[in-house]
Amino acid sequence: MVKTEIYADxxxxxxxxxxxxxxxxxxxxxxxxxxxxxxxxxxRLLPMKDRRIRFRGKSKTGxxxxxxxxxKKFADTFAVYYDNDTILHLGRP
Numbered sequence: 001m002v003k004t005e006i007y008a009d010x011x012x013x014x015x016x017x018x019x020x021x022x023x024x025x026x027x028x029x030x031x032x033x034x035x036x037x038x039x040x041x042x043x044r045l046l047p048m049k050d051r052r053i054r055f056r057g058k059s060k061t062g063x064x065x066x067x068x069x070x071x072k073k074f075a076d077t078f079a080v081y082y083d084n085d086t087i088l089h090l091g092r093p
Contacts, residue, residue: 002085003087004049004050004083004085005086005087005089006082006086006087006088006089007089007092008045008046008089008090008091009091010045010091014045015090017038018042018046018090019090021033029079029080029081030081030082031046031079032080033077034077034078034079034080036075036076036078039078046088047088049086050082050086051080052080052081053078053079053080053081054079055069055072055075055078056070056075056076056077056078056079057070057074057076057077
């Protein structure tokens with residue numbers, strides 16, 4: 001199986017921001033616990049190829065969420081997943 005390697009080269013501050021939300025190696029997500037206030041910025045920074053976003057949050061007044069799903073409108077945080085054959089590197093090769 002051929003793996004896809006993606007290099008996202010940014011300045012030190014941007015890489016530090018993304019690294020602060022990096023998931024542990026034991027998780028399938030690349031990044032997790034990212035506040036919705038950073039949604040626009042983070043989704044612009046991370047490559048779209050093979051990327052999936054999952055929204056996370058608790059039920060709110062007037063919104064009782066399904067057990068494994070939260071609508072973007074009611075999310076508190078989000079996680080970013082890449083396909084298993086995709087490797088994302090922050091910085092230069």
